[in-house]
Amino acid sequence: MPSRRGRFTLDRREVPRVAVVTGATAGVGRATARLLARRGMRIALLARGSAGLAATADEVRALGGTALPIETDVADHRQVEDAADRVCAELGGIDLWINDAFTSVFAPFQEIGPEEFRRVTEVTYLGYVYGTRAALARMSPRQSGTIVQVGSALAYRSIPLQAAYCGAKHAIVGFTESVRCELLHDRSPVRITMVHLPAVNTPQFDWVLSRLRGRAQPVPPIYQPEVAARAVVYAADRPERREYWVGGSTVATVLANRIAPALLDRYLARTGYASQQGGRPTGPHRPTNLWHPVDDADGVDHGAHGAFDDRSRGRSPQWWFSRHRAPVVAALLAGAAGAALARAARRR
Template sequence: MTGRADRGARAKVVVVTGASGGIGRACARRFAARGDAVALLARGVNGLAAAAAEVRAAGGTALAIPVDVADFDAVDRAATRVEQELGPIDVWVNDAFTSVFAPVTEISAAEFRRVTEVTYLGYVHGTKAALARMLPRDRGAVVQVGSALAYRGIPLQSAYCAAKHAIQGFQDALRCELLHERSGVAATMVQMPAVNTPQFDWVLSRLPRRAQPVPPIYQPEVAARAVVYAADHPRRREYWVGGSTVATIAANKVIAGLLDRYLARTGYDSQQTAEPRPAGQAANLWRPADGAEGRDFGAHGRFDRRAHRRSPQAWLSRHARAVALGAAAAGVVWLARRPR
């Protein structure tokens, strides 16, 4: 395994949980493309192997570690292995999750518990493993991959929304503590829109029709660009990706009651296609969805034709200061040139 010193001073050691598919997979590729060493954490060995091959092909160093993030001891052991084989961890990206598509009444208590252990406590476990190593060095960045649903719950996704809300509260508290300590370690959160990932074919579903993201839908590479930028600029409190994320969070602040009624009318149909749900659809709640048949779900879901490859809002969010300075400079020029 190539050590960090062999890859050059600018290369970083990055840990990505949920790296076998979706946003995590796209993030791993983007970090690798700039020469970083990427530790890939997930349960599915088939997806991990394919993700590791992509990281190497992109120019990065890959270390694939099968782990269930619901198990803190396993996550902590994985972090130790990363530092032994790749070097000190510079960036930790929490992305792993699982969920259930169903009304509250059709989700068992055990299923709620499992979603919470993976999707919320998995972030806690990853963050604690990162902090245990970063704080003594007084440097490092933790990036929480969030969602507009961290602010706004929607029907049929109660378990996922609850976990994302919990992550938001955890992140707020953590950030205050790091600021209080004047720590060199920073934590930020990236709130995502609907993304074209395989989750809609591997999350446990009890819906009558196939699940889909609520449009507009973005490609996982849009999310990955935001995550990598956040990892390099983690002092900012959070990043919002996509105009729909901005609209959802803003609307929930001012017309939450009206939004309740709107989602009650539209939230069921907008999250399902016209196709019936396939019998025996894979589900990753209790075990990896890639299974024993060697299946790799990849980063993209089945909505490529409908997914946007760019987000003007996300670009503006990343370049807000430059845009503001440019607008100010243009204003000064205009004032200087206007007739007197």
């Protein structure tokens, strides 16, 4: 049952419910599906690659959840609607929809073809639009549900070599804010929130279309997808907050851009190219997932993690503080008050 605030708390003690995760077969989406599975939820897994879908579904079932893998290209609104219909028919009413699917091209803007730019926009931005539309069409009549948009620090501060991806992430913020206002106007109990992430160790860097001389890589510091997944599930539990920032680098990036955007422009112009590529050159025949899923081509499940395990962090002190800021601040104030009283007592 929904709480008096009109939302569901994703608590393992409650009756398992229904979640949809797009981009569910790798990275943050896959790690999130695993967490939800441990709560015994019924989870629809939306992605394109059959090998990744089969492996993720097996993991969900092994962890105690119910899996419904559906091959879906989120850039096609008809496929998204058909998937949502199937979820409702086979699993029940949708309580949680997590938009996470994306693709990208690593290249200077003038080296990205118009069709490539369109494809990134259709998957990474319109995929969220179509997912949100499908979710709201099924949540609004039931007067309950939560939508979580998985965003990025790059939604507020763009970087070179990722113009299509950054543009799409910016668009998601503007779109989501508009939808939120409409839900508030309608006094709808359906909630929508965003989780903005730092660089994450996902397989995308092995299969993203890249025209860089070196191997594409995330800009350090890099976090494991489980860090992001915990934040996504936390946000689903508490969707009253407009958005969540994960990782100290996300906070620093967003705030620095608010204070000195022109200075950040120049800094990224100097450092942004080198920081996004490693020493090993990109092979000319490396498979990419812009148009087709890589795991359908090679038949291999690529898992949740990318190739940067040895450089990735499994925890985020900033995220811990964000979740516990009220008691931490209270403790600091209490400590300061105690110290002041002690000094006053010594003066007497």
